[in-house]
Amino acid sequence: MALFFKPSASPSEKHHWHTSQDTVGTSSRTTPSKAASSLHISPIYVDAKYWSYKAWQPKHNISEFLLRELDVSRLNVVYNLLWWAGRQAPPRPLHRWKMLGLKISITEQADLHLVWSAENLFVKPLPLYLLDYSFWLRFICDEKQPQDTYESARGFLLTYVWLIRHPSDLEIAKHEWLLPGDMTWAMWIELVDSIWDHSSDLSCPESISKRYKYGALRLTRLDHIYRFAPRFYLKYLLDGYVQSYSSYGGFFKREFAWLIVAFAYLSIILTGLQVGLGTIQLRDNNVFNKVSYGFAIAAIMLPAVILAVIIFLHSTHGL
Structure with missing residues (x-):
């Protein structure tokens, strides 16, 4: 893999992963690995929001691209509630998820990385630019770059240390x-050694995004x-964390399933x-008659009210 070699180097001059104390300027940020320079970013990025979108090329603004590509702010903002969705412990290795019968599904959303449901574990592939030492120096570890990018990149890379143990x-x-x-496997061991050398304590890592202090998070x-x-109640009442339907059929199937139980109870x-009302004791009872009338x-x-509210909320979110 060219990524792990110096440019124009012979096979005998293979560049090993190792601890690096290199910094950019007066930066105190450390790089987790060292490799030959190589740029691997998406050729196009689309900002989509309901009925509109904006497309742009990341190569013209790599810093902004990284902020969006590694963004886990939706999880950071509810960090104090994440105990309900997961544990502050490393995620299981990949083979263990397979043992549990879950399908590994690729996602390119960082805030869906290591989120699991009854059938799927969503995993974001490891971007090649996170294996590029010069990329780290220029676009992540430089003090001019956002701290959020640095913390998200370190946290994301750390998850792969836990996912790949064998x-x-x-x-x-x-x-x-x-x-x-x-x-x-030899390459991977070198990479993990480099990450380990740059983390003072992997059991309680510092300088990582708060989301990555938790392992896998349960989607439900x-x-x-x-x-x-309370802060999300109306905005996400229907969709939840992830919109899980792509058609009106799926929408009605999910949103009205609970109504069947409610109607049965009613x-x-x-x-x-x-x-x-058919008994002698209650037929002429004024209070019982009023209760029956009001309940009916x-x-x-x-x-009808529930249906109208659901359709209204759904129309404001788009499908």
Whole structure:
């Protein structure tokens, strides 16, 4: 892999991963690895928001690209609630997720990296630019670059140390397109050694984004946080953390499934009220008649109101 060699170097001059004390200017930020210079960024980036989008080329503003590409602010903002979705512990290695029957699904969203559901573990492939020493020096470790980029990049790279602990994990990562196909176990060990040397304590790492102090996060619990936390209540009441439908059919299937249970419960109550009105003891009871009347009207109006609210909220979010 050319990435691990000096330019124009012979095979005998292979450049090993090692601890580096190089800095940029007076920067106190350390680089986790050293490799030949190589730039591997997306040729196009699209900012999409509902019905509009803006496309631009990252090569013209790499700093902005990295801020967006590695952005985990949606998780950092709810850091105090992440205990509900996961633990402050390293994520399981890849082979363990396979043992549990989960499918490894590729995502290019950093804030979906290591988020899991009943069937899937979402993993963002390791960008090649994070294996490029000169890229770190110029665009990440330089004091002129945003601190958020530095902390997110270090935290993201650290997750791969935990995900790939055995040769079997490495083979899974290559098979799932998470790492370059020509990455060898010896190369990986050198990379991990370099990262380890630049982290004073990997059990409680410093200078990483707060999100990465947690391991894998459960998607359903993130949905709970985003739906019911007071600051997000109306904005994310329907979508939760991730919009999980791409059509109106999927929308109605998910959003109205709980209404079936609610309607069943209402039917039982209405049946009980009807039986009560047929008895001598309750037929002429003024209070019971008023309760029955009010509940019947509410049962008629409530489904229509709920339907209107859901459609209104959904229309403001777009599908």
